[in-house]
Amino acid sequence: MTDRYEDYRPPRRRHRRRRRWSAKRWRFELTRVGVLLVLIALLVLLVQGCRAVVGLIAGDGGEDAAPSQSNAAESSGGETAGEEDAPAGTEDAAAQETEAEPQAEEVTLVMVGDVLLHTPLQDSGLRADGSYNYDHFFTHTRDLISAADLALANQEVILGGTELGLSGYPAFNGAFEVGDALVNAGFDVVCHATNHALDKGEEGLLNCLNFWQTEHPDIGVLGIHASQADQDEIYLYEENGITIALLNYTYGTNGIALPQPYEVDLLEEDRVIADLERADELADFVVVAPHWGTEYTHTPSQEQEDWAELFLAHGADLVLGTHPHVIQPVEWLEDESGNRMLVYYSLGNFINFTSDSGSGVAQRALGAMAQVTLTRGEDGEVSISDYGVVPLVAHMVEGTGNPTVYPLSDYTEELAAQNAMSEKDSAFSLAYCQELSDEVFGELWR
Numbered sequence: 001m002t003d004r005y006e007d008y009r010p011p012r013r014r015h016r017r018r019r020r021w022s023a024k025r026w027r028f029e030l031t032r033v034g035v036l037l038v039l040i041a042l043l044v045l046l047v048q049g050c051r052a053v054v055g056l057i058a059g060d061g062g063e064d065a066a067p068s069q070s071n072a073a074e075s076s077g078g079e080t081a082g083e084e085d086a087p088a089g090t091e092d093a094a095a096q097e098t099e100a101e102p103q104a105e106e107v108t109l110v111m112v113g114d115v116l117l118h119t120p121l122q123d124s125g126l127r128a129d130g131s132y133n134y135d136h137f138f139t140h141t142r143d144l145i146s147a148a149d150l151a152l153a154n155q156e157v158i159l160g161g162t163e164l165g166l167s168g169y170p171a172f173n174g175a176f177e178v179g180d181a182l183v184n185a186g187f188d189v190v191c192h193a194t195n196h197a198l199d200k201g202e203e204g205l206l207n208c209l210n211f212w213q214t215e216h217p218d219i220g221v222l223g224i225h226a227s228q229a230d231q232d233e234i235y236l237y238e239e240n241g242i243t244i245a246l247l248n249y250t251y252g253t254n255g256i257a258l259p260q261p262y263e264v265d266l267l268e269e270d271r272v273i274a275d276l277e278r279a280d281e282l283a284d285f286v287v288v289a290p291h292w293g294t295e296y297t298h299t300p301s302q303e304q305e306d307w308a309e310l311f312l313a314h315g316a317d318l319v320l321g322t323h324p325h326v327i328q329p330v331e332w333l334e335d336e337s338g339n340r341m342l343v344y345y346s347l348g349n350f351i352n353f354t355s356d357s358g359s360g361v362a363q364r365a366l367g368a369m370a371q372v373t374l375t376r377g378e379d380g381e382v383s384i385s386d387y388g389v390v391p392l393v394a395h396m397v398e399g400t401g402n403p404t405v406y407p408l409s410d411y412t413e414e415l416a417a418q419n420a421m422s423e424k425d426s427a428f429s430l431a432y433c434q435e436l437s438d439e440v441f442g443e444l445w446r
């Protein structure tokens with residue numbers, strides 16, 4: 001899987017380098033012309049000075065021709081010396097350029113779906129000494145996550161901390177240590193605009209924000225806010241010379257009214273349009289992460305399609321959807337002007353441990369990681385130069401340190417037989433996950 005990801009990074013550095021080297025060369029050439037003009041000016045002054053002196057001594061303007069030519073020859077010699085300096089200067093420019101090369105204008109981005117903390121998952125973090133640790137969720141995906149320049153996760157449930165009591169379905173509350181594990185895995189940005197954002201009321205939401213602010217101030221927290229000023233700010237992620245705006249909205253909060261209107265970013269048309277237009281001005285590339293759609297459905301709803309059209313009409317470049325808890329297709333949308341936007345309708349669950357059982361439940365064990373490469377082109381525009389998807393399997397095994405997630409390509413029939421999903425829904429198997437990936441993603445994941 002890692003190889004596959006490495007493979008699809010396009011080798012475009014040479015192009016950019018040439019373009020930027022050329023700009024430096026222009027500067028160098030202009031400097032050289034300036035030096036030449038000064039030399040000519042000096043020469044003219046010198047010739048006039050000589051002419052005046054010769055005129056004074058001989059009173060004959062004809063004889064100044066020789067010294068003048070001689071000076072011209074010297075001057076020419078001086079210019080030759082200047083030419084010799086030129087390659088050295090070019091080498092300096094090239095050396096500086098070589099140092100600057102890591103600033104290649106390309107960003108790799110990944111996102112995973114719902115971190116949905118059912119009770120067996122909550123319990124799996126409790127260690128013998130009473131502390132919590134959830135690093136095991138990411139044991140088999142950490143390399144893929146940390147290899148990306150920018151990694152996002154959909155934190156489906158609020159992290160209100162143990163003081164509010166950990167809880168699973170239906171009103172969830174996660175430990176701060178889940179956030180620590182996200183950071184340890186390499187995530188840079190966490191999406192919190194979900195229908196579970198207010199499961200523990202305003203206190204849960206503010207606890208969560210306070211945890212991020214105090215423990216991991218460098219992590220981007222989207223979708224929930226402690227003030228109007230915070231909500232009004234467009235989140236910008238800058239890397240390798242590219243500025244990416246990231247927006248995150250949810251369709252609702254399970255009927256719980258917002259204590260303050262700014263606390264959760266909702267899919268409200270006026271706000272979304274205003275945000276998109278500002279984001280388009282501020283950034284090279286605009287990503288929207290909507291929490292939308294119909295649970296347990298592989299086909300995007302009319303509502304998802306309508307919102308996607310609105311995102312495209314107002315400048316979005318990439319959509320990374322969550323909430324249905326199952327995977328949905330990846331497709332390009334294009335408007336009449338030729339603007340294109342890539343949509344991952346639903347990444348499904350990253351990790352979950354549903355208590356449901358019966359036919360159809362097996363689909364909740366299969367999620368996906370979106371992988372997208374952004375590149376600044378010759379025209380200066382940033383666009384998607386490559387993209388893919390990695391199906392992921394939530395490996396449900398009870399017990400401390402046990403539940404985790406595997407890339408489907410690393411999964412085996414033996415692991416599938418150990419997965420509690422095998423008992424919940426007898427359809428579950430390695431082949432089931434492969435066939436569902438084929439059905440929803442087609443060739444994209446192979």
Ligand SMILES: [Zn+2]
Nearest residue numbers: 156194195323
């Ligand atoms: Zn949800």
